[in-house]
Amino acid sequence: MRGVRWRAMPTLASYLTDPRPAVRLRAVMAAGTTPSVDDLELLVEQCAVEPDLQVREVLTWALVRLPAEVVVPRLVGELERPEPQARSQALHTLSKIRDGSVYPQVAGRLSDVDPGVARTAWRAAVLLAPESAHPELARTLAVQLGQGDPETRLALSRAIAGLGAEVAGPVLAAAAEHRNDAVREHAAETLRLLDDPDAGSALAVARARREVALGRTRAAKG
Incomplete structure (x- = not known):
């Protein structure tokens, strides 16, 4: 009709650039x-x-609903991206798809320079590793005992547990005899978590209290 300007319908791309999270959420839900x-x-x-x-x-949910044969290779490619969030989100989504064939690529991120990516890789690796790889994975993870902030330490404990x-016990028992105090303490915490999966919250609270106490001690000295 003359005088009426045609307007294109909004697309997924346009919705994803909207500054309102609710709009982006609805768009991704529709796509999924x-x-x-x-x-x-x-x-x-x-x-x-x-x-x-x-x-x-919801992005992860939408991707999981697509054919794995096209999604998995695309996500594996994201593991080499420089942006930590791209790597972390790809690892998280791969862990939901549960395609064990990508375990080697996931294992390649166990020591990622970004702590958040490494934590996600630990969780994903435990879910995706074939049973034959579990002992080696336990040893690889145990190397990082005693390192990082409380959140990182608890994430590592949960991954090892x-x-x-049967797999984690011997590795943790060896770490409990380590010459480094932090490693021994972390190994003991993880053994406790192994015996009582519900102990994770208590460990987090206890560690937070210790960090606060240490901070106060440092402040008093300084």
Whole structure:
């Protein structure tokens, strides 16, 4: 009709650039509800830049609903991205797809320079590793005992405990005899978690209290 200006319908790409998280969330939910491989690139790219945690979780859900044979190779490629969030989100999504064939690539991120990426890699590796790789994985993870902040230490404990007592027990028993105090303490915490999976919250609280106490001591000395 003359005089009427035609306006294009909003696309997934335009919705994903909206500054409102609720709009982006609805757009990703719609994409996941009617999954299309045509949306793969947009969804993966959004994973690297999406600031909202809830939207990132729905991005993972939407990607999992696409055919694994096209999603998995694309996510593996993200593990080499310079942006930590891209690597972390790819690891998280791969852990949900549960394709054990990508374990070697996931294991390559166990010592990622970014602590958040490393924590995600630990969780993903425990879920994706074949049973034959569990002993080696336990030894690799145990090397990092005693390092990092409380959140990182608890994440490592949970990952090692996730391998089960038969695999993790001997490794932790050896670490409990380490000459470094921090390693021995962390090994003891992890053994406790291995015996009582519900102890994780208590460990987090106890460690936070120790950190506060140490901070006060340092302040008094300084």
